[in-house]
Amino acid sequence: MNDRLDTQIRSLVMELVDAAPPAPSLHELEGMERIRASAEESPRRPDGSVEAHDWSRRVRRSAVLVVGAAVLVMTGLLVVGGGGGTPQAGKLPLHSGTWRLADDVLTGTWSQYTDGPPRGSLTCPTTSVCYVMSGHYKTPYAGAPLLGVSLYASSDGGQIWTAHPMPDGFAPTSQIACGSASNCAAGGTHDGQSVFAATNDGGESWALDPLPSVVGHLDTLSCPSKDFCAGLAAKSNLLSEGTTDATFLFTTDGGKTFTDEPLVRGDSMQSLSCSSDQDCTAIGSSDHLGGPDNFAAGVSARTTDGGATWSPGTIPDGLGVDGDSALSCADARHCWMIGLIAIPSQNPPQCAGIPIHEPPGTTTPTTSVQSPAVAAVAQAESAATAKEFQKEAGSPQVGCSAPGWPLIIGALASTTDGGLSWTPDSMPSDVPQPVFEGLSCPTDSQCWVTGADVVPRQVGTTYDGGQPILLGTTDGGATWSNVTFSVPTGAPDAYGQSYLSLGGISCPSAGSCVALGDAAQSAPSSPVYSLAAQDRANRH
Amino acid sequence: MVRSAPIKWSHVTQSGVPRHRIEVEASDGEVYRKYADDLTRFATGLVGPSNAADVVSDAVLSCFGSPSWSTVHENRSFLSRSVFNRAAEFHRATGRRRAREERVALPELVDPPEVRPEVLRAVQALSVKQRAVIVLTYWEDLGPSVIAQLMGISEGAVKRHLARARSHLKEELKTHE
Numbered sequence: 001m002n003d004r005l006d007t008q009i010r011s012l013v014m015e016l017v018d019a020a021p022p023a024p025s026l027h028e029l030e031g032m033e034r035i036r037a038s039a040e041e042s043p044r045r046p047d048g049s050v051e052a053h054d055w056s057r058r059v060r061r062s063a064v065l066v067v068g069a070a071v072l073v074m075t076g077l078l079v080v081g082g083g084g085g086t087p088q089a090g091k092l093p094l095h096s097g098t099w100r101l102a103d104d105v106l107t108g109t110w111s112q113y114t115d116g117p118p119r120g121s122l123t124c125p126t127t128s129v130c131y132v133m134s135g136h137y138k139t140p141y142a143g144a145p146l147l148g149v150s151l152y153a154s155s156d157g158g159q160i161w162t163a164h165p166m167p168d169g170f171a172p173t174s175q176i177a178c179g180s181a182s183n184c185a186a187g188g189t190h191d192g193q194s195v196f197a198a199t200n201d202g203g204e205s206w207a208l209d210p211l212p213s214v215v216g217h218l219d220t221l222s223c224p225s226k227d228f229c230a231g232l233a234a235k236s237n238l239l240s241e242g243t244t245d246a247t248f249l250f251t252t253d254g255g256k257t258f259t260d261e262p263l264v265r266g267d268s269m270q271s272l273s274c275s276s277d278q279d280c281t282a283i284g285s286s287d288h289l290g291g292p293d294n295f296a297a298g299v300s301a302r303t304t305d306g307g308a309t310w311s312p313g314t315i316p317d318g319l320g321v322d323g324d325s326a327l328s329c330a331d332a333r334h335c336w337m338i339g340l341i342a343i344p345s346q347n348p349p350q351c352a353g354i355p356i357h358e359p360p361g362t363t364t365p366t367t368s369v370q371s372p373a374v375a376a377v378a379q380a381e382s383a384a385t386a387k388e389f390q391k392e393a394g395s396p397q398v399g400c401s402a403p404g405w406p407l408i409i410g411a412l413a414s415t416t417d418g419g420l421s422w423t424p425d426s427m428p429s430d431v432p433q434p435v436f437e438g439l440s441c442p443t444d445s446q447c448w449v450t451g452a453d454v455v456p457r458q459v460g461t462t463y464d465g466g467q468p469i470l471l472g473t474t475d476g477g478a479t480w481s482n483v484t485f486s487v488p489t490g491a492p493d494a495y496g497q498s499y500l501s502l503g504g505i506s507c508p509s510a511g512s513c514v515a516l517g518d519a520a521q522s523a524p525s526s527p528v529y530s531l532a533a534q535d536r537a538n539r540h
Numbered sequence: 541m542v543r544s545a546p547i548k549w550s551h552v553t554q555s556g557v558p559r560h561r562i563e564v565e566a567s568d569g570e571v572y573r574k575y576a577d578d579l580t581r582f583a584t585g586l587v588g589p590s591n592a593a594d595v596v597s598d599a600v601l602s603c604f605g606s607p608s609w610s611t612v613h614e615n616r617s618f619l620s621r622s623v624f625n626r627a628a629e630f631h632r633a634t635g636r637r638r639a640r641e642e643r644v645a646l647p648e649l650v651d652p653p654e655v656r657p658e659v660l661r662a663v664q665a666l667s668v669k670q671r672a673v674i675v676l677t678y679w680e681d682l683g684p685s686v687i688a689q690l691m692g693i694s695e696g697a698v699k700r701h702l703a704r705a706r707s708h709l710k711e712e713l714k715t716h717e
Contacts (some may be wrong), residue, residue, distance in 0.1 A: 005706065006678075008713050013585065013678040015659050020584035023576035024593045024600075026569045 116528035117152035117161045119519040121175035122438070122504035123184070127512040130154045131184055131203065132161070132504075133176035146171055151184070151203035158514040158528040164203035170195070174221040174231055183226035185255060187211075187218025194218065196255040200226075209255040215247060220272050227254050228277035230307065232269055246270075246284075248307040252277065261307040267299050271327040271337070278306045279332035281313075281419035283321045283339075298325075298339060302418040304332065313420040318342070318370030318378070319413055326439040329418075334444035336414045336477065337422065338436040341370070342406035343378045348389040377411060377424045384432040388455060410436040410451060414477040416444075425477040430455075431469055437518060438505035445476045446510050448531075450502035452518070459499045468502040470515065470529070498526050507531070568604050571615050578616075578680075579623050585675030586627035586668055588660065599626040620690045628668045662712040670705035673698055 120134030132152040137145065149166040167190065174187035185198040194211040196218060211218060216235030223229035230250035246269050248261045263269050269284035279302075286299040298321030300313035315321070320340035329335035370378060385407075412425040427434065433454040441447035449471045457467035470483040503518035503526070512531060519526035579600070583592035599622040603609050612618045663671060669691075676687045684698040691698070 005710055005713070009674065009706065009709050010678045012659050012662060012709070012713075013675055015656065016588075016663060017581045017585050017675065017679050019589040020577075020581045021589055021593050023580040024597045026572055 115525045116158065116516055117163070117526065118524055119503060119516065119526050120152070121172075121186075122506050122514065122516050123176050123178050124158075124506040124508045124512075124514050125178040125184075126181050126508050128155055128157050129178075129181040129202075130158050130506065130514050131176055131178055132516065133166070133172060133186055135172070151176065151199070153202050154514075157512075158530045166197065166203075167206050167208060170197055170206075170208065172197075173217045174219055177221040177223040177229060179223035179226040179229065183223070183254070185221060185223055185229050187221055187231055189217060196229075196251065196258070198255040200254070207255065211249070212258055212260065215249050215258070215260050218249060219246065220270075222272050222274040222280070224274045224276050228252050228274075229255070230272065230274050230280055232263075232272050232282070233260065248272075248280070248282070248303075248310075250277075250307055259307075264299070264301045264310050264312050267301065267312070269301065270321055270323050271325050273327040273329040273335060275329045275331050279304055279329070279418065280307065281327060281329050281335050281415070282310075283315070283325060283327050283337050283419070285321055297321075300337075300415075300419040300422065302420055304418070311420060313415070313418075313422070315339070315413070315422045316371040316374050316424060318374035319411060319422070319424055320408070326436070328439045328441040328447065330441045330444050330447075333416055333418050334414070334441070334476075335419055336412060336425075336439060336441045336447045336449075338439050338449065339411045339413055339424075340408050341374055341378050341381070341411040341424075342408055343382045343385070343433075345407055346382065346385050346389060348392050350393075373424050374411075377426060380426060380429065381409060381433065384427075384429055385454070387429075388432040392456065407433060410434040412436070412449060412471075412477070412480070414447075416476075423477075425473070425480060428471065428480055428482045431471065431482055434469060434471075435466075437501065437503050438515065440505045440507040440513065442507040442512070443510045446472070446474050446507070447477065448472045448505050448507055448513055448515075449480075450505045450515050450518075452501035457500055466500065468500060468517070470502055470505075502529070568609075571619075572600055575616050575619055579619055581679065582620060582672070582675055583623050583627060585663075585679065586624065586671050595626045596623060599623040602626070614689070617690045617692070621692050624668070624672050624691060627672075662709055665708050665712050666705050667701075669693075670701050670708070673701040674705045674709075677702060 117132040118134040118136065120132040122130065122132045124130040130153070133149065134152060135149050136147045148168070149170055149172060150163045151166055152161040152163050154161045170188050170190050172186050172188040173194070176184055176186045178184040182202040183198070183200050184203065185196060188195055188197055190197075190208050194213075194215070194217040195208045196211055197206055197208050199206050211233070214235075215233040217233065218231040219234050221229055221231040228250065230248060232246040233249035234246045246263065248263055249258055250261075251258050263282060266288060267284055267286045269282040271284070272280060272282045274280035281300060281302050283298055283300045285297065297317070298315040298319055300315055301310040302313055303310050318341060320342075321337070322340060324338075325340070326338040327335060328337075412427070413422040414425055415422045431453045434451055435453075436449050436451035438450040439447070440449075451469050452466040453469050454465060455467045456465055471480045472483060473480045498517040498519040501518035503516045505513055505515040507513035513529075514531075515529040517527035517529070576596070579596050580592050583595040583599075586592075587595050600619060603612075603619055603622045609618070663674075666674065672691060673687060676682045676690065682690070684695045684702070687698045688695040
């Protein structure tokens with residue numbers, strides 16, 4: 001028995017130790033020492049930040065969700081040249097006019113700045129005022145300890161940012177939402193208590209109001225006016241992990257008091273957008289459709305009386321909603337959503353003959369039969385993927401996925417009745433396998449979405465299996481166009497990822513948007529992309 | 541259930557010399573290079589693969605910055621003990637960490653290779669000292685006297701930790717059979 005136990009323990013220890021990451025290189029230790037020295041020199045930076053560790057092995061999140069196994073085929077190791085982000089505090093200088101959009105297929109002019117705030121949630125309540133709530137973490141790895149949170153404010157459309165530290169111990173559970181140029185709020189926790197953090201002076205001072213203990217934490221938040229904010233409240237897990245039975249929690253007095261209303265029974269709402277204190281739309285998953293485990297089934301609901309009653313809506317079969325889905329309503333009737341659809345697995349020819357095994361514990365995803373409209377979008381996306389793989393036939397570095405497993409990719413859908421019914425939007429043919437990150441729709445005809453696709457892109461010596469995408473529509477979603485950026489030679493990219501995907505976007509009005517590059521969580525800054533009215537653009 | 545697995549990855553590696561860096565002494569670099577892999581595996585056994593590099597970095601830099609480092613003869617023991625101490629601190633800090641913080645971390649980076657949940661559960665049932673003894677016994681094949689020297693504890697203590705760890709694991713493994 002002891003021999004058997006010893007064998008079992010040895011096997012267990014081997015499995016654990018075999019998962020050891022590469023030892024930090026000496027170079028990294030020196031980098032770490034630099035961080036330490038930097039922190040000791042300026043321990044009270046407004047955002048609590050220090051220059052982040054330059055990890056030698058950093059793997060970027062994939063540009064496509066693949067349900068099932070995937071392997072990397074790489075015949076060459078690409079090495080990135082060094083470069084330094086500038087530790088930032090207080091005012092952040094931006095090189096206005098230095099970086100320009102190379103190809104603008106839509107109206108307006110997109111400009112690109114290189115030193116924006118760190119990665120975080122973005123919102124612009126007006127065409128000139130924007131905020132980014134950013135956490136600073138000990139390391140770039142997921143789950144790293146949060147060291148502090150700051151609200152970065154810009155009053156010039158994203159060119160200059162000022163950091164305002166949020167209260168010590170505050171950890172956000174929602175994105176930042178602003179009902180006016182100076183009134184913003186976020187859900188979070190503070191000393192174990194769920195709170196509503198609010199500022200009425202653009203982040204210079206904060207009030208933390210405890211939430212009613214029975215509602216749990218505030219996961220997603222929408223503030224259409226300075227006094228009214230509403231969110232989805234959940235008692236247990238995070239909504240992104242598939243929490244069920246979220247409730248509609250709102251305040252009409254800037255956070256002094258809260259009212260909690262149930263949503264549609266059996267539905268698990270994941271995202272919410274309110275265009276007024278009466279009109280809100282929510283999307284999520286439903287128990288009767290397989291819950292959050294079904295990647296390709298979603299539900300929606302609409303209220304026109306401030307949450308007192310909810311009318312269930314219908315999302316076409318095969319269009320899914322998960323915790324990363326997003327919703328943006330321009331008014332009470334016109335909304336867009338980021339959803340998910342499944343397309344058949346496809347592999348480049350280089351993957352032929354490579355055995356791919358499913359990861360332990362993997363189960364076949366549940367996907368619904370697709371409605372004709374969704375199937376048409378999926379078919380077009382499959383064609384776009386096949387076309388891209390043809391182009392990559394000679395590439396030494398491709399991804400292979402397990403045959404027979406569906407790929408779950410991003411999709412867009414729109415509603416003109418506040419979410420009672422939805423129509424999937426067709427994607428441009430040059431955007432294979434998109435994953436969408438941010439969505440902002442300022443009018444009933446104009447909407448913008450950010451993310452990445454799977455067209456390989458190299459920035460400097462940083463290689464990625466995807467590239468940033470910024471799609472826009474100005475005709476209510478009938479057609480979407482791809483705005484492409486050309487990263488200028490020599491663009492600083494110390495963290496390797498800033499130019500390879502786009503993150504949050506906020507468009508307070510038609511023709512006025514700010515978007516952020518999707519930097520690593522420890523990167524001290526990220527690029528800012530700005531679509532400005534022509535008069536402002538002319539000043540750059 | 542695996543919700544997503546990457547199909548395309550990017551490797552972002554750093555080369556060249558960072559600006560304004562502080563150099564580690566050449567001799568310390570030699571010592572580190574010699575033991576880096578062992579220390580990282582040891583740390584992985586103590587805190588898991590996701591945090592091992594962090595623990596090793598902290599521990600090694602703490603040693604190199606220590607006034608007593610220049611007088612240390614048993615470098616490996618000293619470094620191992622430092623890794624062990626950092627791991628113990630890590631566990632205390634982790635206990636206070638909130639899940640919310642993980643949410644706002646907005647995972648951008650893929651964690652190191654995964655370990656089966658049952659293995660993690662089994663190891664999580666052990667104290668840090670028990671983990672250290674188990675890893676050094678079953679991975680490094682070290683005897684109690686060497687482990688005692690490495691960890692800076694008595695041989696008797698090593699045997700007690702080993703016995704308790706085996707007892708815990710026996711129960712854990714039984715429940716998964």
